[in-house]
Amino acid sequence: MLSELREINHSTMASTLEMTFREALHKSMIEEMDKNADIFLMGEDIGRYEGTFKVTRGLFPKYGHRRVIDTPITEAGFAGIATGAAMAGLRPIVEFMTMSFSILALDQIINHTAKIHYMSNGVVKCPIVFRGPGGAAKQLSAQHSHSMEGWYAHVPGLKVVCPATPEDAYGMLKTALADENPVVFYENPGLYAIKGTVPDDPNFSVPFGKAQIIKPGKDISLVGYSRMTHVNLAAAELLAKDGIDAEVVDVRSLVPLDTETIYASVRKTHRAIVVYEDWRSGGFGAEIAARIGEDCFDHLDAPVGRVGGLNVPMPYARVLELECIPDENDVVAAVRKLG
Amino acid sequence: MRNQVENEQPPHTESPAQLEQYYRDMVFIRHFEEKCNVAYRQGKIGGYMHTYIGMEALAVGWLYSIRKGEDYVITAYRDHAHALLLGTDPVAAMAELMGRKGGTAGGKGGSMHLFDPEKGFYGGWGIVGGHIPLGAGLAFASKYRGQDRVTLNFLGDGAANQGVLFETLNMASLWELPCIFIIENNEFAMGTRLEYHAADTHLWKRGEPFGIKSERIDGMDALDMRENAQRIVDWVRENQKPYLVEVMCYRFSGHGAADNDRQLYRTKEEELENMKRDPIKRLEAVLIERNILNAERLEAIDAELIEQVEKIYEAADAQPFPDVSEVYDNIYTDMTPDKGH
Ligand SMILES: Cc1ncc(C[n+]2csc(CCOP(=O)(O)OP(=O)(O)O)c2C)c(N)n1
Numbered sequence: 001m002l003s004e005l006r007e008i009n010h011s012t013m014a015s016t017l018e019m020t021f022r023e024a025l026h027k028s029m030i031e032e033m034d035k036n037a038d039i040f041l042m043g044e045d046i047g048r049y050e051g052t053f054k055v056t057r058g059l060f061p062k063y064g065h066r067r068v069i070d071t072p073i074t075e076a077g078f079a080g081i082a083t084g085a086a087m088a089g090l091r092p093i094v095e096f097m098t099m100s101f102s103i104l105a106l107d108q109i110i111n112h113t114a115k116i117h118y119m120s121n122g123v124v125k126c127p128i129v130f131r132g133p134g135g136a137a138k139q140l141s142a143q144h145s146h147s148m149e150g151w152y153a154h155v156p157g158l159k160v161v162c163p164a165t166p167e168d169a170y171g172m173l174k175t176a177l178a179d180e181n182p183v184v185f186y187e188n189p190g191l192y193a194i195k196g197t198v199p200d201d202p203n204f205s206v207p208f209g210k211a212q213i214i215k216p217g218k219d220i221s222l223v224g225y226s227r228m229t230h231v232n233l234a235a236a237e238l239l240a241k242d243g244i245d246a247e248v249v250d251v252r253s254l255v256p257l258d259t260e261t262i263y264a265s266v267r268k269t270h271r272a273i274v275v276y277e278d279w280r281s282g283g284f285g286a287e288i289a290a291r292i293g294e295d296c297f298d299h300l301d302a303p304v305g306r307v308g309g310l311n312v313p314m315p316y317a318r319v320l321e322l323e324c325i326p327d328e329n330d331v332v333a334a335v336r337k338l339g
Numbered sequence: 340m341r342n343q344v345e346n347e348q349p350p351h352t353e354s355p356a357q358l359e360q361y362y363r364d365m366v367f368i369r370h371f372e373e374k375c376n377v378a379y380r381q382g383k384i385g386g387y388m389h390t391y392i393g394m395e396a397l398a399v400g401w402l403y404s405i406r407k408g409e410d411y412v413i414t415a416y417r418d419h420a421h422a423l424l425l426g427t428d429p430v431a432a433m434a435e436l437m438g439r440k441g442g443t444a445g446g447k448g449g450s451m452h453l454f455d456p457e458k459g460f461y462g463g464w465g466i467v468g469g470h471i472p473l474g475a476g477l478a479f480a481s482k483y484r485g486q487d488r489v490t491l492n493f494l495g496d497g498a499a500n501q502g503v504l505f506e507t508l509n510m511a512s513l514w515e516l517p518c519i520f521i522i523e524n525n526e527f528a529m530g531t532r533l534e535y536h537a538a539d540t541h542l543w544k545r546g547e548p549f550g551i552k553s554e555r556i557d558g559m560d561a562l563d564m565r566e567n568a569q570r571i572v573d574w575v576r577e578n579q580k581p582y583l584v585e586v587m588c589y590r591f592s593g594h595g596a597a598d599n600d601r602q603l604y605r606t607k608e609e610e611l612e613n614m615k616r617d618p619i620k621r622l623e624a625v626l627i628e629r630n631i632l633n634a635e636r637l638e639a640i641d642a643e644l645i646e647q648v649e650k651i652y653e654a655a656d657a658q659p660f661p662d663v664s665e666v667y668d669n670i671y672t673d674m675t676p677d678k679g680h
Pocket residue numbers: 044073075097101104389417465466467468494495496497498499523525527528529590594
């Protein structure tokens with residue numbers, strides 16, 4: 001069972017607007033493109049076709065083909081061209097139709113984009129944002145369902161963020177567009193249609209490296225990011241029926257990682273489960289779990305648990321696909337197992 | 340080498356029975372694909388699914404020109420027609436689209452990933468351009484073994500931009516691989532027109548820098564297609580060298596079943612204009628003109644094939660979904676990865 005996605009509104013601002021995750025990304029890009037003429041967009045079918053997930057709808061008529069560029073299907077080529085443009089001081093937003101296709105650009109991103117600043121000893125900067133949907137959508141099978149965030153988070157030189165709410169999508173994209181480093185901005189396709197409130201303030205932004213407590217609790221910390229934050233919330237509701245008061249920690253930013261907020265939660269609850277959609281073996285959740293284990297050992301009443309995707313190439317049949325993706329029941333089962 | 344469709348009219352010496360068979364195959368594919376669209380709308384098929392509607396002449400022309408089961412065939416995700424014409428069990432193909440246990444891949448692949456190596460069909464691939472070197476690799480294998488096989492390596496106009504095509508063309512020429520690169524130029528890469536994605540829309544020229552014999556031919560006339568395909572396949576078998584062909588056609592349908600935005604990249608008028616070139620209608624005209632089949636017979640064949648597709652669908656729909664216990668099967672030949680969430 002896939003969990004229902006629910007609204008998470010954490011804004012404390014007085015005036016807010018209701019919108020979807022998709023609209024929040026859209027608004028963020030427009031506001032920043034209006035302010036900064038160096039920002040431009042590149043990607044497949046993002047202009048005339050408005051994007052496969054329609055995140056860039058309306059941008060082509062508004063900015064024209066100079067700033068909203070339909071590329072041929074050449075991920076390695078345009079990721080590299082955008083990187084070159086960023087070296088020269090422009091601020092490209094590269095949309096990958098899905099993060100699975102960014103695999104074709106890994107050489108550019110890992111061998112080139114991520115290394116420029118260090119190899120030049122800081123002489124060259126590369127302010128670029130790679131964004132797009134990552135993770136399983138629905139029945140797209142083995143070649144189209146990759147969670148790529150852990151691959152990127154493994155690479156020094158890249159920042160990686162994975163918002164779960166419209167507000168964070170809006171605010172973190174603003175931060176990404178102001179950042180002087182390459183940023184991989186990961187959007188789970190299951191989130192595009194969720195609604196939430198976004199501060200009515202064009203200067204609003206959400207800093208990188210700040211996790212947040214989405215639901216406080218005292219018995220166990222459920223640590224996750226992106227769509228899994230919603231799964232954790234659903235699990236927390238199920239656990240509440242059993243009298244277990246779970247705290248839901250939304251990591252939001254993998255690199256930089258806010259270990260302090262995560263550790264503070266674990267020091268309070270003494271139990272932790274890290275939840276991630278990527279393959280369980282070697283996914284980024286394994287990194288978070290290891291850190292908690294290393295640094296919070298004295299505060300833990302049980303080993304750190306993990307819930308990840310099955311170590312299986314994503315199958316097409318819905319019954320098999322659902323089996324592979326973690327859901328709230330898997331989280332609840334892991335909590336029970338922890339004792 | 341030609342830069343446009345100007346091939347002299349070939350003689351068309353096929354027997355009436357042969358012509359009827361081409362017709363049946365094309366109509367069968369059309370109805371199979373239309374049924375897929377209906378099933379998709381009903382939620383019986385999911386994910387990404389791309390039909391071959393309007394391009395039937397292409398597959399018929401090429402796949403009748405090879406030694407089925409011996410020669411190799413590989414393509415991208417628009418793969419139903421290729422599999423069906425190679426002789427893949429249509430019930431197993433439909434079952435795969437519906438994610439059933441009895442599908443060609445036990446429900447694990449879906450529409451984009453049909454495989455049937457016994458019939459010479461090596462997929463069924465979802466990453467644009469990704470399979471192009473694999474096709475050259477099949478040709479490498481047959482050459483290595485000293486066989487006189489050919490490989491049909493189908494790709495789209497959009498795929499013709501991927502860097503890996505150029506790498507592969509270079510090696511195919513350097514190593515003289517018996518591989519035919521067939522660019523199905525249906526004028527669109529998803530929502531992007533040819534003119535917006537290719538700096539030179541004469542895609543046939545892409546073989547030239549590598550010294551590969553290259554040409555552009557029409558793909559809307561089954562008989563022309565058949566004739567040209569046979570000529571090229573024979574040449575490649577004989578010479579054991581690569582060949583590149585740009586086949587001109589038009590994607591009648593949206594990109595995939597989930598493409599609801601055709602108006603963003605083409606007009607209704609353009610679609611209707613192109614549908615006048617319907618390869619099935621064209622072959623019908625030939626059949627009537629040559630007194631091979633009359634209108635009544637054509638209608639009867641149509642009805643018969645609709646019925647046949649219905650039966651295929653029902654047989655597929657009667658099959659069970661895979662059991663969740665199968666999820667770990669066939670990741671490796673000899674082991675399973677660590678289990679569990
Ligand atoms: C590497 C990669 N990038 C993007 C996509 C998404 N995509 C799937 S099909 C397609 C268009 C391909 O067009 P073309 O090669 O002309 O083949 P056609 O669909 O017309 O048969 C795109 C962009 C993909 N599957 N793989």
